[in-house]
Amino acid sequence: MSIREKLDISAYLVVGPENTKGRPVMTIIKDAIEVGFTCIQIRSKVASAKEMIKLTQQASEAIAGAGKSEEVTLLVNDRLDVVLAARKQGIKVDGIHVGQEDIPVEVCREYLGENSIVGLSARTHEMLEYIKTVDVSQIDYFGIGPLHETSTKPDCGLDLDGKVITRSFEEISKIAKLSPIPVVVGGGVKLIDIPQLAKTGVDGFFVVSAVAEADDPKQAADDLVRAWKLYAPKAHKDLQ
Numbered sequence: 149m150s151i152r153e154k155l156d157i158s159a160y161l162v163v164g165p166e167n168t169k170g171r172p173v174m175t176i177i178k179d180a181i182e183v184g185f186t187c188i189q190i191r192s193k194v195a196s197a198k199e200m201i202k203l204t205q206q207a208s209e210a211i212a213g214a215g216k217s218e219e220v221t222l223l224v225n226d227r228l229d230v231v232l233a234a235r236k237q238g239i240k241v242d243g244i245h246v247g248q249e250d251i252p253v254e255v256c257r258e259y260l261g262e263n264s265i266v267g268l269s270a271r272t273h274e275m276l277e278y279i280k281t282v283d284v285s286q287i288d289y290f291g292i293g294p295l296h297e298t299s300t301k302p303d304c305g306l307d308l309d310g311k312v313i314t315r316s317f318e319e320i321s322k323i324a325k326l327s328p329i330p331v332v333v334g335g336g337v338k339l340i341d342i343p344q345l346a347k348t349g350v351d352g353f354f355v356v357s358a359v360a361e362a363d364d365p366k367q368a369a370d371d372l373v374r375a376w377k378l379y380a381p382k383a384h385k386d387l388q
């Protein structure tokens with residue numbers, strides 16, 4: 149099976165050095181992988197290209213060290229240059245996540261090739277219509293949100309008039325039904341949201357602070373994974 153066919157975005161950690169309260173990014177990534185996170189995105193708005201490549205390499209090694217190279221997907225946020233440079237160095241990195249203001253998905257696909265993951269943040273304005281009608285031929289999943297406003301990304305969900313639009317569970321359910329490709333929801337997601345979020349039928353949740361800022365990141369990650377598996381209709385029930 150190709151990495152695109154077996155993509156699992158059910159428990160998705162987005163993380164960079166600015167999110168960990170000074171703790172090593174790699175410890176948090178290792179903890180998340182160990183308890184069952186299925187996707188890791190390296191995201192930093194402050195790290196240099198060199199630092200991003202190093203983080204990508206360390207994350208890739210952490211995934212391999214856990215024996216999960218075939219099941220945990222490693223993506224880089226925004227930085228096509230970092231993915232290409234990492235691959236050039238022989239690092240296994242599976243693809244990229246981009247937003248509406250980033251490098252177009254067609255360009256990402258052209259440079260990364262068919263056997264890569266390209267994730268896209270859905271447009272905030274008239275999201276439902278956008279999800280129904282946009283050409284998804286180059287995309288593997290949509291990132292949508294926010295569920296709640298979040299200080300991790302204060303501009304998340306900013307509509308054309310400058311107001312932050314959060315998404316209700318009802319709206320998320322509609323999106324899950326209508327989207328031709330998998331959907332992952334993030335932005336303010338906490339453990340308490342997981343039961344309702346899982347029942348909307350989306351394919352997963354993504355978090356930064358619920359894990360990276362937690363007093364005990366490993367416990368927080370474990371709680372999230374267990375809750376998702378308990379409540380998501382599509383999830384494996386192996387932890388019950």
Ligand SMILES: Cc1ncc(COP(=O)(O)OP(=O)(O)O)c(N)n1
Nearest residue numbers: 225226245246247248269291292354
């Ligand atoms: C899984 C996932 N979904 C959405 C985003 C947000 O991407 P974007 O809109 O490009 O914003 P930045 O993350 O680049 O600030 C994401 N990173 N991951």
Ligand SMILES: Cc1ncsc1CCOP(=O)(O)O
Nearest residue numbers: 298300301335336355356357
């Ligand atoms: C919506 C979004 N997109 C990329 S980071 C982010 C914020 C998620 O952060 P948190 O899980 O800390 O609310």
Ligand SMILES: [Mg+2]
Nearest residue numbers: 226246247250
């Ligand atoms: Mg982006």
